[in-house]
Amino acid sequence: MKWELVFRTYRPGLDRHMDESIARAWEFMQAIKPYDPTFHRWRETARTKAQAEANPNIDTLDQLRQAVYTSADPELPGVIRSFFSGDIDADGSSLGIQLGLGRPDTHFISLHTGHALGARIDTDEDFADWLMHTAARIINPTIGALQRDGAPLNPDPEPYDFGPGWKMFFHRDSPHWAQAHALATKAVPVAEGAILTYGTPDTYTQILNQWPREQ
Template sequence: MEEEAARSWELIQQLRGLHPTLDPWRQTNRIKAKAAANPEITTLEEFLAVMHANIKPDLSGVRFSLFSGDVDRADGASIMVRIGGWQPDTGGVRLEFHSSEFADLLVGDESLADRLVAMGADILDPEIGGLSREDHPVKDHPEPYDYTQGWKMFFPASSPHWAQAGALATASYPTANGAVFTYGTPDTYPTILDTWPKNS
């Protein structure tokens, strides 16, 4: 469990240098004042302490969240880490970027968007990953690759969906064990991915 958490911490460390709103990081809280009062998390030991504080004795996994930036401006990011306990899903990391300025940077500089997804893929070594717009509706049925559609999507070369993912892509960016595929633009990717054959 600590090994998986350490990967998430490494991702946070790499995010810090991408934009001013991606630092510092604190544990979330439903009450804004308490979230703002939470101490900055600056070391792996502090990060692991947050994880251990969220472990429930009746669950084999853990789920916890952090946020970055100014809580009053809500212009940073949030990360939700889920490790084990939800078989067959062994966990995952979800990042949400709330800064319109950072979003504009990603749209305006595709190489930055590619590097962001590739960085997450290389650190976390997931089975699949993606970068998508929050305002695009989620379908009521699963995609053939069992993941949310994304403008940028990571697939490892070992994925059974590798060939089809590459066939529909409009561009690709290599990673350590796969590639980040681009599907059009942040506005058009659903149209492209809707053509994915349902049985592949």
């Protein structure tokens, strides 16, 4: 089973500090490197598999920064870029960086796992906790979630304006802080908020569906 780890950060003026978000993405990439052999080789995605596989390795922060900015359209207010490790068509992982595009001063950093790393998340909750804790500590987001691929989604937006996750991060200034804790089965402080667990990989969507909705 594959998983996606996604974090959103909103702060006024954040679009003037895109280098900082890229550096946080790079630090996270380095932190997870020991846990999957494919994480030692990241490359940009492309329109075709052949083009992607021909792209050079991203070995330094400067190379990551250059790859992000080179793809930027000067007519747009931000940039979105994706990188992959492993086999792009098989068990590879991908990392996404979205800076200010669509939402001003809002940056996204996400990791979409391959099957091998996803299987470890399924069977090793301590590792899932470490992954969330490490990402939240480095990225210092507003909100984040560890989401299983294929988990059922509601047709309407969630009350907390994010996709549901087995483990979620909420900033302590979030208007949803109290309700997020009320449903959680475990809470661990980290960075400027907390990582909250909702049951198990098989039950978290049902638990979060109990979140009160406006009528």
